Amino acid sequence: MPYRRKFLTRAGYTTLSALLTMGFLQKDKQKQNENTDSIAATYPNINTPLRQIAAAKRKRYGAAVDGEFLFKEKDYADLIARECSIVTPNGELKWNATEPQPGKFTFESADAIANFCQENNLELHGHTLFWHMGKPDWLPYPPTLEMIERHVTGVMGHYRNSPVLKSWDIANEIIADSENDTDNPTYGLRRGVKPELIRDLFQIAADVDNTKKFYLNDYGIEGATWKSSRFLKMIEYLKNSGVKIDGAGIQAHLWFSTAYGFDATGFSSVLKRLNDMGVKPVITELDIIIDSPVPDTIPKLDQMVADGYKRFLDICFAAKVDTVTTWGITDRHTWIRHPDWMPKKTYGDNPNLWKFLRPLPFDENLKPKLARNAIAQAFRQAT
Secondary structure, three states: OOOOOOOOOHHHHOOOOHHHHOOOHHHHHHOOOOOHHHHHOOOOOOOOOHHHHHHOOOOEEEEEEOHHHHOOOHHHHHHHHHHOOEEEEOOOOOHHHHOOEOOEOOOHHHHHHHHHHHHOOOEEEEEOOOEOOOOOOOOOOOOOHHHHHHHHHHHHHHOOOOOOEEEEEEEEOOEOOOHHHEOOOOOOEEOOOOHHHHHHHHHHHHHHOOOOEEEEEEOOOOOOOHHHHHHHHHHHHHHHOOOOOOEEEEOOEEEEOOOOOOOHHHHHHHHHHHHHOOOEEEEEEEEEEEOOOOOOOHHHHHHHHHHHHHHHHHHHHHOOOOEEEEOOOEHHHOHHHOOOOOOHHHHHOOHHHHHHOOOOOEOOOOOEOHHHHHHHHHHHHOO
């Protein structure tokens, strides 16, 4: 998936699975006679579209979409329209797509998705104005303030009066992965990025269009970690600087395993801190990989993925999260199955394991999986 350049590292996600102790490890009780029917009973099918189940609790379910497939595969488009209330373009709104040459803007692909949203009563989330990877070759990182102002004015200005685009990831993945990758230990920003630049970016965005919701979006913050601490400090800095910031995007590309634990308490503290600062946490790119040891059957794997969704979302909904977007909706188009981004340590050298990469609510044939039913159940039980 050419737009989705993210190299998964275990260090970024190994904060995620004491959720397992209540669910994943319980599978031993059924080990001798486990079958598809008994697994499915855990999360009974709920035929109502996820968007309706979520709306009943004043919440939203959405998915990332890829325009390449949205307009070629009717069954895929129909699934998005039926299940989602909000969508995020995979790459059509990133800098390399909207300003491929300096000062020359193009919105054909993004506008097509916006039109699809309008036709199907969907909201559109703008992703993203500032990212170290989704950029044209001519653009330095970080860009100059002049480049940022031209880009933000051009892109946000184009969608200022859009009836469907309601929110933006103003900045994406600005926090380094570790203290070894930053020259700013206080905020942990990627090398070369100054907090004042991000402050000015948010201010420029507000000057162009302050009617949209503004998010700071990042990954690897689903627990009490070095990275989540710096993420929270950066949000506090933006709040104290007086700039508009409405939400914190928690990507939640999750890895689960019976071999390591999830910092549920730490993640709850991150959510609480965001709420205390008046910055709404939203889940922006959720999917789930099962790390080694990989189960020996698809039903067992699907159970683990479903348990992961349910317990993760239970924590989110207890902390007033109202928007959940999965990074894709079907395993047919998951970025995780792309050879360039596949988690090679566990799966890359063994084609027999590729079938166990099933991170999304629907399978490659667009049939609902236990994960879809678990998401539905989490929404129905949310307060």
